[in-house]
Amino acid sequence: MTDERLARAALTATAEPGDALLNRVIDRLGPVGAVEAIRTGDIPGDLLSERVVRRVEHWRIRSAAADPGRDLEICERLGGRLLCPGDPEWPTTLDDLGGERPYALWLRGPGDLRNTCLRSVAMVGSRAASSYGLRLAAGFAADLAERGWTVVSGGALGIDAAAHRGALAADGPTIAVLANGVDVPYPASNDGLFAEIARRTLLVSESPPGVEPHRLRFLVRNRVIAALCRGTVVVEAEARSGALSTAAWTRRLGRVLMAVPGPVDSRTSVGCHKLLRDDPSATLVTRSEEIIEAVGRIGDDLAPVPSGPVLPRDRLEPTARAVLEALPARGAAGPAQIAVKAGVDLATVNGKLGLLAAGGFVERCSGGWRLTKSAKQPK
Amino acid sequence: MTDERLARAALTATAEPGDALLNRVIDRLGPVGAVEAIRTGDIPGDLLSERVVRRVEHWRIRSAAADPGRDLEICERLGGRLLCPGDPEWPTTLDDLGGERPYALWLRGPGDLRNTCLRSVAMVGSRAASSYGLRLAAGFAADLAERGWTVVSGGALGIDAAAHRGALAADGPTIAVLANGVDVPYPASNDGLFAEIARRTLLVSESPPGVEPHRLRFLVRNRVIAALCRGTVVVEAEARSGALSTAAWTRRLGRVLMAVPGPVDSRTSVGCHKLLRDDPSATLVTRSEEIIEAVGRIGDDLAPVPSGPVLPRDRLEPTARAVLEALPARGAAGPAQIAVKAGVDLATVNGKLGLLAAGGFVERCSGGWRLTKSAKQPK
Secondary structure, three states, rough: OOHHHHHHHHOOOOOOOOHHHHHHHHHHHHHHHHHHHHHOOOOOOOOOOOHHHHHHHHHHHHHHOOOOOHHHHHHHHEEEEEEOOOOOOOOHHHHHHHHOOOOOOEEOOHHHHHHHHOOOEEEOOOOOOHHHHHHHHHHHHHHHHHOOEEEOOOOOHHHHHHHHHHHHOOOOOOOEEOOOOOOOOOHHHHHHHHHHHHOOOEEOOOOOOOOOOHHHHHHHHHHHHHHHEEEEEEEEOOOOOHHHHHHHHHHHHOOOOEEOOOOOHHHHHHHHHHHHHHHHOOOEOOOHHHHHHHHHHHHHHOOOOOOOOOOHHOOOOOHHHEEEEEEEEOEOOHHHHHHHHHOOOHHHHHHHHHHHHHHOOOOEEOEEEEEOHHHHHHO | OOHHHHHHHHHHHHHHOOHHHHHHHHHHHHHHHHHHHHHHHHOOOOOOHHHHHHHHHHHHHHHHOHHHHHHHHHHHOOOEEEEEOOOOOOOOHHHHHHHHHOOEEEEEEOHHHHHHOOOEEEEEOEEEEOHHHHHHHHHHHHHHHHHEEEEEEOOOOHHHHHHHHHHHOOOOEEEEEEOOOOOOOOOHEEEEHHHHHHHEEEEEEEOOOOOOOOOOHHHHHHHHHHOOEEEEEEEEEOOOOOOHHHHHHHHHOOEEEEEEEOOOOHHHHHHHHHHHHOOOHHHHHHHHOHHHHHHHHHHHHHEEEEEEEEOOOHOOOHHHHHHHOOOOOOEEHHHHHHHHHHHHHHHHHHHHHHHHHHHHOEEOOOOEEEHHHHHHHOO
């Protein structure tokens, strides 16, 4: 465990997620320096203002109480890990959040966050959903999963849970981004669902293990859901629904915003209709094919379509190319084998493999990494 | 009855509605000349082509069989009349149809077509509507009627009938534009509805009395519905519904196109969702307030809002102003009284009253014509 990793773990326990001031401090001093500055109160003067003094004092108190080593230990015991910016598995789509990006993410489960989110759709909506909305969410999620799309949601009651369950029913990957620690089963009735997601894919949180949900954190969490995916489908939403905050983030991040219509006299479709009326960028969707068509359209901007790499092999930089060429033509190889064959160190191999996966050249498999079908074809 | 009127009556019996070739012949020769040219086969050579010879021969046969005098008599006996382009009551919005404008319209009922359509909304949809659609159509129509809007539809089963009935229930004006003669009760089960509309407002047709409905005429008729109104609401429509042809005309004519969403698994909402997905100009509406907001927005382009005349009195041309000033400050006057007081002939008075009504200065009432509320206020 590097100091930097430990520092980032500490920072997730220090400030509320996505604090732009803390991200500025990290940008300036690095994570280790940021932790130190908070501890000593030595925040760079030009970043401080009267307005934020209280917040920084609050950080100091929380930082003193934080025990990042123990948090990391707990998470590891749960089969989890801390994912930091710069890690090969870090989804670069999160960088679109700018000053509000996460300091780090706590993960629980066997999935690779970056790869799993390359082709992902957020599906969100009311907690107090109607049977109509629940049926659609489960059906859309199952269809998306069957076609190789990851369904991302917030693990809440109602539409969120129906979407996760639909994806699981189709044996597909689904990710729950929680507003509490990955070991806190909230809501309690989704306990079994969380266990299943942690067993199959990933639970994700910006907060360390043990952190309880908080009303404000739900809204802040929504930006991560929007940023991870190519687009967001609002299945059902009341006039004032948290799902509309995910929609707003989706719009702000330039992702595809979709909403499902419903009966005009249904309370839980009012928010969807409002979105479709007020936001010219919002697309009305009624079938999973329409969802896939909408997110597929901008595919090349965010991630390659699975049919072939966007970047030709010969435009890869030398190290990435060496790693790619170290992969066997058939079958798979582990990172250590690849490192030896490519003549680079293991950390570099891991980094390049992540980039090559994002480029559609390689994919994870049980034996390690292998060439994608399209990467095998000469270009 | 002038020759010109008789000729137009004959033309409605001669060709299918909205024939651009016939409209060109009328433009060139006038209605009387057009009838004569059809009878003698003497169509101007530059308008004729091999492609249309058959059609013109068909006109000749139908023209020979037509009895416009008798048609006019039958219509009059039913409390009806023939409305011709140039009449004060002729809605100039129909001119937007260009080459496909009606040759004349057969009306049945006491309403003034032009005035009644100044603030009108077309409400159309599936014959095989769901209870959801029927309930909404009736509710929207009643709301619109209560707020002084005329509901125009096609008199068909399903959404059309529900819209007419909703307007009637709110004691509001409603107009049925039929694809058959105004004396032909089609569909038969709407017999009572047609009688009530004829008693209260207007039945409208491009075809003379006695003409039976024909599949093609339904689609051609839809352009009149679209042209008469400021906007069209598609309440429910299957994937291939006649209502979508009204929607296409609405779009082509630059009117406001609206569609009501519904459950995505409802067969009769598929067409509405398709419109909302495919046509960026289509507005999703869920409440009557949203319909009024949408058509009200472009109000000034098509017709004045009822709160006050758009044109100040002193910008009226002298004859119109004389007619306006001949109206009593309180109560009403008949055209003959007004003619005497203004010192102009009856035909001129009728013409100017139509224009003044379109300008929001005067309105029809049981005693003839009266000043509108806003016209009474000094400007």
